[in-house]
Amino acid sequence: MDFENILKKLKEKDRVTLSRVITLVDNETKEGVEFLKKFYKERKDSFRIGITGPPGVGKSTLLNKLIERFAKKYESISIVAVDPSSPFTGGAILGDRLRMDNIYKFDNVYMRSVASRGSLGGLSSSTENILQVLEIFGTDVIFVETVGVGQSELDVMEITDLVVVTLVPESGDSIQAMKAGIMEIGDIFVINKSDRDDAYKISEYIKSILQMKYQDKELAPPVINVSAKNDTNIDELVNRIESLKEIFIQKGIIESKRETRRKKEVREILRDMFIKSIDMELKIIENKNNKDVSPYEISEKILKKIDFKSLEDIWKER
Ligand SMILES: Nc1nc2c(ncn2[C@@H]2O[C@H](COP(=O)(O)OP(=O)(O)OP(=O)(O)O)[C@@H](O)[C@H]2O)c(=O)[nH]1
Ligand SMILES: [Mg+2]
CATH class of the missing domain: 3.40.50.300 (P-loop containing nucleotide triphosphate hydrolases)
Structure with a gap:
């Protein structure tokens, strides 16, 4: 996707492009996420x-x-x-x-x-x-x-x-x-x-x-x-x-509301990423016979297995 060209069209107030980008973002596609990351500072x-x-x-x-x-x-x-x-x-x-x-x-x-x-x-x-x-x-x-x-x-x-x-x-x-x-x-x-x-x-x-x-x-x-x-x-x-x-x-109320929002969003995105990666690990574990293993122990094992560095990639592949 030619992001620079999309940005240019947006800046020219092209509504068709606007609708397209909103759809990408609304469907939480990889492109949508990349677009928001790349051009956040253009807001x-x-x-x-x-x-x-x-x-x-x-x-x-x-x-x-x-x-x-x-x-x-x-x-x-x-x-x-x-x-x-x-x-x-x-x-x-x-x-x-x-x-x-x-x-x-x-x-x-x-x-x-x-x-x-x-x-x-x-x-x-x-x-x-x-x-x-x-x-x-x-x-x-x-x-x-x-x-x-x-x-x-x-x-x-x-x-x-x-x-x-x-x-x-x-x-x-x-x-x-x-x-x-x-x-x-x-x-x-x-x-x-x-x-x-x-x-x-x-x-x-x-x-x-x-x-x-x-x-x-x-x-x-x-x-x-x-x-x-x-x-x-x-x-x-x-x-x-x-x-x-x-x-x-x-x-300064607006500024502090915006700051609060940014923090909250980071929290929510992180939570999404974690849940997604936990679910993936759970799927692997489901196939194993764990009936005598304590849920605490299983949880600790899963936590150790999560590859924190690749969380973002996992999230994008939803
Ligand atoms: N009498 C009167 N009726 C009104 C007024 N404003 C809206 N209505 C009527 O109230 C009804 C609902 O109007 P909407 O603007 O759709 O209300 P809404 O809150 O957006 O509705 P939802 O999005 O479905 O919750 C319509 O029939 C309007 O014509 C008003 O000032 N006076
Ligand atoms: Mg309405």
């Missing part, structure tokens, strides 16, 4: 915004409105939708593409859907690799949409710089249950569908929960009522995102 520090929330709260509709604003302001915008087909809307990728019609109106917007499957390093590490390709491509802002249902979807939010948690007026009843997960990770809380009744009651309720948690009123994440459908208060949300971004940069 731009894109600002990563996570949009999460329960199924059907209007994340994609909201994102569509945000794209409109951001596409006018920045040179290049990307969207990564992780499993856009939630059981709630039954909306498949196609449905999302219809909802997000601004993807087509602006030629500086790139969208990619990824299936919500746990690869070796988990959903967050395979999504991280895609974001790195987008950063090599040179995008300014990346939006990541996940349906906030499970732990792996919440983990994905850790690879973003700022998290927008989206709720709706009806979310009130389930907030107690959500507290441990989704309520913990939001930097901004949005009450979408505020064209409906009780939208302000719930925002007051969420504010009170957040203020209790953060004690200092100033530090509590903002809660903003919007209606994506009617385009109400979207500009206010954009302003909040932009000002929080500035604060995060000034306080």
